[in-house]
Amino acid sequence: MFKSRLNQLIESKNSLLCVGLDADPDKIPSVFHQHDSPVVAFNAAIIEATSELAIAYKPNIAFYESRGIRGFKDLEETLLLIPKTCLTIADGKRGDIGNTSQMYAKAFYEHWNFDASTVAPYMGHDSLLPFFEYQEKLTFVLCLTSNNGSADFEEQRLANGKKLYEAVLEKVLAWNKAGNIGIVVGATKPEQLAEIRQKAPEIVILIPGIGAQGGSLEETIRYGTDKNQESAIVVSGRKIIYPDGKFTSIDEFQRAVNERAKATVLEMRQYLKTNL
């Protein structure tokens, strides 16, 4: 089960950190460009520099898909580099009619063998069911996202008084018989995160939005974790993988990445009950 593995990792590493592997070739330091596959070399350096601190890695599929076959080759090679002591989350936000959604679920959970993935709820239960049927995997349903556009639909109030994202949460709680469904809630909305955690005390929450997007790490941990300060995954992408400065060697880049990750995890530990 994903959730028990996750919480074991959170305990043993004393960390909630998930590193977003959103490798943009235009932003990768020049020191990697001499490699045949700059993206793979870049990801390899990041993984090596952070795998003791991170509980999970989350490649956003868009960053690979944008370069077609070459990008997917980079994704597959990257997945081989992630140690078993870290979980893998495919951030794809997929969702389609049943027979098609089954193909996406197969792509993420069989072909690439990710431990978890993200899905979009707009089309409803039957569009997500093929993902939920993989009981060992965890499927994160978008609930309340960190971007401004969340006001357009997610935060619209329904006739029954609830907001759309609250209706999504309710449905997810009803569907989650096997305990293999989680939700995505952005760190930029701490009040709503607190309310959601109260309504769903045991659910696994994937929380992007700290760092570049401005969410507070302290509030994220206080409001987002469960009663054991677990069952939450806090994503940091750009802030860790694109440290400032010019790097003349991969070693130097790795030290900067490791420092950023360590600073994030040390800050997390301040807000977690125990310190290693």
Added chain:
Amino acid sequence: MFKSRLNQLIESKNSLLCVGLDADPDKIPSVFHQHDSPVVAFNAAIIEATSELAIAYKPNIAFYESRGIRGFKDLEETLLLIPKTCLTIADGKRGDIGNTSQMYAKAFYEHWNFDASTVAPYMGHDSLLPFFEYQEKLTFVLCLTSNNGSADFEEQRLANGKKLYEAVLEKVLAWNKAGNIGIVVGATKPEQLAEIRQKAPEIVILIPGIGAQGGSLEETIRYGTDKNQESAIVVSGRKIIYPDGKFTSIDEFQRAVNERAKATVLEMRQYLKTNL
């Protein structure tokens, strides 16, 4: 502009048919399995047998993604086989925060150079804007889909009395300054299709759900087209690409596919004002 090209094709071919290229290796007739790339050979046969009848082809990305790099190679080879007299629609239902959505838009509109694609609205405007910025392309926003799960969220009533899909339609109409945004409405909901067309007399509507999913072609054309009986794309997938029977040659398969496509287009022409 996509819309003017579309309507020219509808006029010249007297057809609204878009063939869904959802090649499932498990369903491809055995006659294709001797080929190095059965999916490409299968798609090639379908395209050759239907390109004079169809105005567009819509590969659902899931069917290619499920097989990873091999699948994307098949997709790229398939795209090269589609003649310029047919439009290409990437059915991906993507949607993510801005910088990520930009990557998806780049994948579909630059890397693969599709003429159009589908996106999911849950995350709101900024998650779709990178797609809308490609003015020559058409981006179809999911509005009311053909599956049962549409009742879960799409058809939920909001506090202002409108249903969620109606709120999506309103936003799309407000965003559609450049005339390059369309919507997806399932053929299985003819009454709502008629209401939507009334509220959006000029928008391009992508309509899946006839054939295997049970939508009526007559109602789809009557309610889905604009005042010139244009600006609508009617998708048929499984019904055309998987004709019944065992095929001992590719020719035989192509004749069956051509018959299915021709029957669909002839039926369309009964409901369109002019017959060729």
